Amino acid sequence: MPAFIELKGVEKTYRPYRQVPVEALRGIDLTIEKGEMIAITGVSGSGKSTLLHILGFIDLPTDGEVFFDKPISKKMTDRAMAKLRNKKIGFIMQDFALIPYRTAYENIELPLIFSQVPRKERRKRIDAVCEQLGIVELSRRKVSQMSGGQKQRVAIARALINDPEVILADEPTGALDRKTKLETLELIQRIHNEGKTVVIVTHDPEVANLADRRLVIEDGQITEEKTKAI
Amino acid sequence: MSSGSLLFKNLFRDWFSVLMLIVFTFSITESGLLVVRGIDQITYLTRLCEKAGMEDKLFYSDQVDDGLGLAKQASLIEDISGVSEVEVTETCLLFCKKVEMNVIYYDTPALQNLKYPLAEGAYPDAEATNQVILPYAYKLFFKVGDEIDVSFVNDENWRDTVYPSITIRVSGFLMDSTTLSLSPIGARTGLGGLFSAQTDTGIAYRLVDSSGQPMQGNLQSLFIITPEDGADLQSLKEKITTVVRSKSYVFSYRELVTEYWKSNDRIVSMFFTSAVSNLSLAFALLFAGTYLSLISRRKEMSVWYLSGTGWANSVRMLLTPKLLAIIVGYLTGLFQFYRQFGTEYTYQIYVNFRWSYIFITFGIVIFMFLAGVLPFYIVTIRKSPVELFRKD
Numbered sequence: 001m002p003a004f005i006e007l008k009g010v011e012k013t014y015r016p017y018r019q020v021p022v023e024a025l026r027g028i029d030l031t032i033e034k035g036e037m038i039a040i041t042g043v044s045g046s047g048k049s050t051l052l053h054i055l056g057f058i059d060l061p062t063d064g065e066v067f068f069d070k071p072i073s074k075k076m077t078d079r080a081m082a083k084l085r086n087k088k089i090g091f092i093m094q095d096f097a098l099i100p101y102r103t104a105y106e107n108i109e110l111p112l113i114f115s116q117v118p119r120k121e122r123r124k125r126i127d128a129v130c131e132q133l134g135i136v137e138l139s140r141r142k143v144s145q146m147s148g149g150q151k152q153r154v155a156i157a158r159a160l161i162n163d164p165e166v167i168l169a170d171e172p173t174g175a176l177d178r179k180t181k182l183e184t185l186e187l188i189q190r191i192h193n194e195g196k197t198v199v200i201v202t203h204d205p206e207v208a209n210l211a212d213r214r215l216v217i218e219d220g221q222i223t224e225e226k227t228k229a230i
Numbered sequence: 231m232s233s234g235s236l237l238f239k240n241l242f243r244d245w246f247s248v249l250m251l252i253v254f255t256f257s258i259t260e261s262g263l264l265v266v267r268g269i270d271q272i273t274y275l276t277r278l279c280e281k282a283g284m285e286d287k288l289f290y291s292d293q294v295d296d297g298l299g300l301a302k303q304a305s306l307i308e309d310i311s312g313v314s315e316v317e318v319t320e321t322c323l324l325f326c327k328k329v330e331m332n333v334i335y336y337d338t339p340a341l342q343n344l345k346y347p348l349a350e351g352a353y354p355d356a357e358a359t360n361q362v363i364l365p366y367a368y369k370l371f372f373k374v375g376d377e378i379d380v381s382f383v384n385d386e387n388w389r390d391t392v393y394p395s396i397t398i399r400v401s402g403f404l405m406d407s408t409t410l411s412l413s414p415i416g417a418r419t420g421l422g423g424l425f426s427a428q429t430d431t432g433i434a435y436r437l438v439d440s441s442g443q444p445m446q447g448n449l450q451s452l453f454i455i456t457p458e459d460g461a462d463l464q465s466l467k468e469k470i471t472t473v474v475r476s477k478s479y480v481f482s483y484r485e486l487v488t489e490y491w492k493s494n495d496r497i498v499s500m501f502f503t504s505a506v507s508n509l510s511l512a513f514a515l516l517f518a519g520t521y522l523s524l525i526s527r528r529k530e531m532s533v534w535y536l537s538g539t540g541w542a543n544s545v546r547m548l549l550t551p552k553l554l555a556i557i558v559g560y561l562t563g564l565f566q567f568y569r570q571f572g573t574e575y576t577y578q579i580y581v582n583f584r585w586s587y588i589f590i591t592f593g594i595v596i597f598m599f600l601a602g603v604l605p606f607y608i609v610t611i612r613k614s615p616v617e618l619f620r621k622d
Contacts, residue, residue: 049620058536059616078540086538093619099530106239110537113236158537170619 003067004197005032005055005166010064012050012220024050026220028064034165037198039211047220048201049170055199056089056168057081086114090159092188094171096151100144104135104154107143111162129157133187149180156187167191169200173207185210236534241551247519248555254512255559255595256566261505262591263567268501268579270587272494275410275425276487282343284454285483288467289424291415292451293476300449306473307453312461313470315339317454319412320447322437323388324362324380324398328371331380333362333434334412335447340454346409346433350374351402354435359442361401364432369403376400382437385448396439406582409433414451415479415486424452425490509598516552516602523548524610532618541615549603560595564588 012025024047032038032055040048053059054066060081066072068084090111091097098107105126112122130136135153143151152172159167169188173181189210192198200207208214209228216224241248279285292303304316317338324331336342345353346363351374354361364372372378378400381393409431415424437445457466463482470480524531524545531544539547570581 053616053619058619059614078542082535082538082540082543085536091536093536097533097536099533101243102239107533110534114534114538119235162538 003031004034004036004069006030006065006067007054007061008065008067010051010054010061010066012047012054012059013062024220025054025061028220028222030215030222032197032199034197035192035195036213037192037211038200039208039214040199040201040217041203041205041208041214042217043203046217048217050220051217052168052170052199052201055166056091057084082114086111087162088165090162090164090167092152092155092159092167092169092172094174096143096148096155096175098143098151098155098158101142103140103142104130104146104157105139107154108139108158108161111158115162125161126157129161132160133157147180148176149183152176152180152184153187156184156191160191164196166197166199169198169202171202171204172200173202173204181206236547237550237554240547241554244519244523244551247515247523248551250515251512251519251552251555252559252562254508254515255556256563257508258505258512258595258598259560259563259591260567261501261508262594263563263587264579265501265505266587266590267582268497270584271406271408271579271582272498274406274408276490278344278346279410279425279483282340282345284340284344286457286463287340287483288455288457288463288470289415289481289483289486290453290455290470290474291476291479291481292453292474293414293479294451299475300451303474304453307455307470310466310469310473312458312466313455314458314461315456317341317456319450319452319454321412321431321450322434322445322447323383324396324434325383326378326380329368331362331364331368331432332430333432333437334409335437336433336435338454340456344410347405348402349405351400354399354401358399358401359436359438360396360398361435362398362432363402363404363435364400365430366403366405367430368400368432372400374400374402382445384446386446394439394445396437396445398434398437401435404432406580408580412450412452415481424486509594513598513602516556516598520549520552520603520606523552524606528618532615535615535618542611544615545607545610549607552603553599556595556599560592564591 007028007030010025010028010030011023014022014024016022028051030051040051042048050059054061057076060074060076068088108126108129109122112125117125126139127136130139133153133156135150135157138146138150138154143154146154167188172188173184176184185207188198188200200211202208212228214226214228215222290303290307292300300318304318307313308316317340319338319341320335322333322335324333334341336344348363349366350369351363353363376399377397379395379397382396383393387393410424412424437447439445455470457463467480467482471477474480527548531548534544534547535541567581568583571583573581
């Protein structure tokens with residue numbers, strides 16, 4: 001039986017206009033099982049975010065095969081990628097990826113709007129997720145008026161709102177103080193314990209230690225793989 | 231996959247540029263319609279005249295105001311070799327209890343060829359008598375087929391207390407309510423006066439009294455001269471000049487049209503200036519607004535993209551309020567213009583409507599939208615949104 005997510009010989013080369021091409025990923029082979037938590041580490045520019053973008057259908061590989069429940073075409077349309085991002089994946093980003101002049105409610109609502117969930121149902125689901133993450137009192141507040149920890153909770157609420165199978169987190173604690181970092185990690189751990197597949201890109205060994213498996217990327221290649229001792 | 235609620239939020243977010251765009255599109259539509267209507271109205275009569283074969287004719291406008299002398303002038307011109315026919319125009323006043331009507335006789339061959347488009351009804355048969363075609367505004371009082379008892383007034387009987395009565399039949403209504411003025415051309419009216427719009431005058435065919443005798447109207451001192459086939463217009467004009475008493479008032483059709491264009495030059499250039507400046511302002515606003523939106527709201531677009539919509543759709547969602555603003559501005563401009571139907575807008579341009587005006591102005595507005603937005607749209611959707619998620 002094939003794995004839940006599988007990458008075979010994935011390559012990604014950026015070709016900036018009038019500049020030397022950059023090989024961000026070089027022959028990545030990776031298998032992710034359902035419910036697994038993986039940390040991807042590496043120095044800046046090693047290709048870990050690019051790998052996350054390919055796993056999250058933000059970008060397509062230049063070469064290689066991607067399997068996500070089913071084989072993914074290399075010439076996938078913008079719309080098909082959007083549908084997968086909307087239904088299957090929740091993102092937690094270092095800069096939170098929230099619209100600052102909108103309220104928490106409006107930010108969390110976005111994936112539901114794009115999946116055409118009726119207004120009443122949207123309200124019900126947003127109330128439930130806010131309750132679950134303890135941000136009910138924040139829901140009508142504008143993101144620009146929130147602290148870093150509050151923003152990250154809103155971002156996590158948005159990542160969870162469509163009940164995706166995979167959560168992709170890119171340096172989720174990079175912009176947070178220690179206390180908020182620990183709270184955020186606790187939340188991510190809770191999400192993982194509820195059965196979600198989680199992939200975290202991080203520099204932080206403390207964050208990486210949470211994962212079942214830790215991958216190290218150097219120059220666009222996976223150079224090391226460590227599995228957590230049970 | 232865009233949503234109505236997001237669209238409204240976008241509209242409110244961009245409210246200032248949306249409002250400005252509505253105002254400028256409104257102005258473009260108004261001035262565009264004015265230019266199109268103005269050009270149509272200004273060229274309307276010359277186009278009809280050319281269709282009726284007036285280009286081959288000469289015109290003489292007698293400057294001496296004596297009715298008897300006109301007949302003599304006409305016969306002098308008729309005697310010149312190369313002249314086939316001399317037609318003198320006639321007018322009269324008809325009135326009933328409801329309203330009065332100025333009409334021009336269109337019984338002469340040159341004028342019978344002149345067919346103004348009708349809003350309703352049809353031109354009468356050649357044998358039918360006492361037929362009139364009225365300006366559009368008279369639809370308020372009559373309908374096609376109405377037979378009306380009217381009093382007939384001309385220069386001879388206007389001092390009387392009782393006027394001869396005739397029964398006229400309404401054969402149709404003019405679509406544009408404008409006819410050739412056919413009044414004498416002179417220093418007072420300008421040489422282009424022949425084509426100036428006459429908006430309250432109807433057309434009469436074969437007016438006769440109860441015994442079948444023609445009703446003589448007021449002779450107008452404007453002669454339409456038809457040359458014989460193959461006659462040289464210039465030499466004929468010179469010959470006519472030698473016999474008539476107002477020697478400076480013999481003109482070819484081309485000369486009159488040229489004078490008419492000269493007299494309208496200022497208005498036409500003013501229309502164009504106003505339309506071009508409005509268009510430039512709206513275009514600049516749209517161009518700069520689109521650029522600024524795409525720069526300042528990249529973050530928002532990246533969040534939409536991450537939340538599950540396509541990149542092209544994210545860009546479209548940002549640009550849709552601009553399209554809506556343009557449509558609202560256009561429809562408001564159209565409605566405002568339509569509301570003034572039949573009234574004088576400015577510089578004797580009477581508001582009227584044709585589908586062609588709507589198509590042309592809509593084309594201009596859409597062109598402005600495409601020129602102001604499409605280049606940015608294409609460039610943006612071709613750029614990969616991945617750039618927006620880079621941390622370094």
